Amino acid sequence: MTASTTAKARILFVDDEPRILTTMRMLFRSQYEVFFAESGQKALDLLKVQAVDVIVSDQRMPGMTGIELLRTARDLNPNAMRILLTGYSDLNAIIGSINEGEIFRFVNKPWSNEDLSVTVARAVAAARTSAALSAATADNIGAPAGPQPGVLVLDDDPSVPTKVQSILGSDYRVFGATTMEEAVNLMERERIGVVLSDTRVQDHPVISLIGTLKQHHPELVSVILTDRADAGQAIELINQGQIYRFITKPIHDNQCKITVNSALKQHERLSQNPELHKRYEVEATTTPPPTATTGTGKFLDRIRSLRSWVKRA
């Protein structure tokens, strides 16, 4: 995995428990160049002098939380992939890590060495492939090619798309769907850049749809808009769906507008730079959707078949 570049990838581990760091050294020293910090502040100090490819941080630390660290690290070292490794986190911490930290993965303690190795390896690969690019293209997003990509709003409540349209204004193309089938139908017809979805639609979790979309159409940007926030779901959504943002209802006009704008920009960035896609790679769905009806399966097939259309865009 390190073969692609001459130097070993650099990984920074941050945890207030030194024994964790010891274990990490044991685990990764042979493959990567590893760095350690026992607090967020020390990690930032280190990042100022040493760029890294991946940051793996604990969430609960005295002084500075993992999210605070990752948010600052994102500005300091934007290319580094960010992984949160934590024993327990409340929902706010998770939402914060998504929206502010833009993390790659959320790993629970205790972890499995194999899974952690795979995750870190993927992060390293993503960081490596996009390293040269990111700095150059960060501010260089060209004007969108063709028509403005649309915003698909997937929600049980049919009033939500209208609300979103009214918040965004008439310059945006907003499409509403109350079922996943409707959503896929729309995506077949229209050029969609951003999916704004609740966590569940018609009593089915949307995670499989979002995960499949991300797998096959990495340039699609997903935003979760829900009032049924749940820590476990949020972790799944980040790990398996690479959701871009997680916002809660009731809808705040400003927040919604900023989020959708930012998501559309992200979509442009991803469309123009396929090299970045690895950075938003999702985990393979470990468990197939529990109520994997024939309908759902059919959706997934149809979603895969969207590929050609997306390529066209």
Add this chain to the structure above:
Amino acid sequence: MKFKLLLPAIAAVIAIGILGFLLKMTQSVDSNLHRARLENIRAVDNLDIELNRMFTQTRASSLAGSAADRTKITQRLGKDLDALDKGPTALRGLNKDLDKKLDQFLDTIEAKFELGFDFEARNTLLNQGLVNNMDAVPFNSDAVLAAAPAAKQEMLKPLIMQLKTELLTLSVTPAPNNAGTIRDLISQMKAGTEAPSEAFTAAMESLNGNCEEIIQDKTEMLDKLSSFLGRPTGAQLQAVEQAYTAWYQGEVANANQYRVILVGYAALLLLILAWLGIRLRRSYGELDKANGKLVDANEHLEDQVEARTKDLSSALSDLRNSQAQLIQSEKMASLGQMVAGVAHEINTPLGYARSNASIVRTTLADIRDLCSAQDRALTLMTSADASDEEVANALSDADERRQLVNPTEVMGDLDNLLEDTDHGLVQIADLVSSLKDFSRVDRSRNDQFRVNDGIDTALKICQNQLKNRVEVIRQFGDLPEIECSPSKLNQVFLNLFTNAAQAISDTGKIFVHTSAEQNGVSIRIIDNGCGMTDEVRQRIFEPFYTTKPVGKGTGLGLSIVFRIIEEHGGTIDVHSVVGKGSEFTIRLPLKQQRPADNETAPSLAAA
């Protein structure tokens, strides 16, 4: 209220006053008095007439008794006149006209009395003179006859007879008109005699004198009498009577006028009374209706009270239920928070222990390979059959593996990993034991409890909130064990430590001091956090009172603390200074007051 009563009272008094006045005005005419007055006037009139009659009779008969009668009548008349002037039946003072007429009448009658007295006195003398002259007439006439020539005597005799008759008539007749006749007779007597003798002339003169005196006396008497009778007493009394009657009629008319007014007024009063009656009736009707409603309500009151009581008791039980639910949810919330902390605390050592074990296993696989390679090399070396090449290969393989594994370094690493793992497991065991101590589900609910140990356990449980941030200074006294519910007290400590930790925004200190007291222990938990205002301090033990943002706290933590301490017969006091920190002081008794029977059942079940 007073004013409201006063006004009708004044109105009633005024109405009654007016009524009284009108009644008095109608009563001012006293018909009895009027009759008495009239009778008095009549009596006066009658007596006056009687007196006149008597005086008139007097002239006719100069009887001696009549004077006494007159005196009697005069006296009665005087009394009646007095009655006219003053006394109950007096006419004086009624009006001016009447007074004037009365005065006139009284003056007249007084003058009449004087005339009467004068007449009385004179009459006697005149009568005497009259009688004397009358007595002298026959004598003198005889003398005339005697003196007269005989021729003439025959002519004189009838004249003298006639004269005597005329004189008698004159004296007896009340109003004689024959004085001329008498004078004629005298003249005739004189004329019939030529050259009368001296005696005749003298006798004639005497007779003439007698006649003249009789006529004179009679005339005087008649004059006096007529003067007496001529006093206008009757007319004046009539005038008085008329005046009085006029006054009386005026009075009666006046009274009648007042009577009309009275009737009108009475009618008005009746109307008012009727109106009041109607109003009273109406309000009585309303009162009756209200009363009916009241009775009705009274009858239904019991039902309503029962229904209300049922509602209230159901509301109360709802409230109790929801309170219990809230307390439960607060417990769950604090439990959740605790679990979050503890989960992190456990997952961290668990994470590296598991990972270490996994590393050890993979490393052991390498070492096993190395061992077996070395084993194989050794076997080949000691085996006679093995070729040198085989041995060399085996040795180089073993060496290659040894270099790859680097046993010295790996053994050190493994030692370290295992040591860390061991440490992690001890930490986990510690935490689990703390949790067990904390919950105390394996211990009786009412147990002997070491407060200091409980505080240690609670501090360990919330270690995650304090670690590297808050310095905890323990100053534990030598405490006797106290009887209490350990899990509940642990919850108290945990809540207080959590609050103290939350009050400290960045870094700070929590000072825990315990000491034995008479029949109990005291625990002081002091933090140098943000403190609180008096307002907040007074309310912190109220259920649902919270200073945390909505959704962050139920506001039940300290109320639960308060309840637990109360249940244990202890006290909790709090002092706080904004910006300096807070101090909670708990005092707990050694023994519980009442053995809680219901608490022993679960403890048996737990045992």
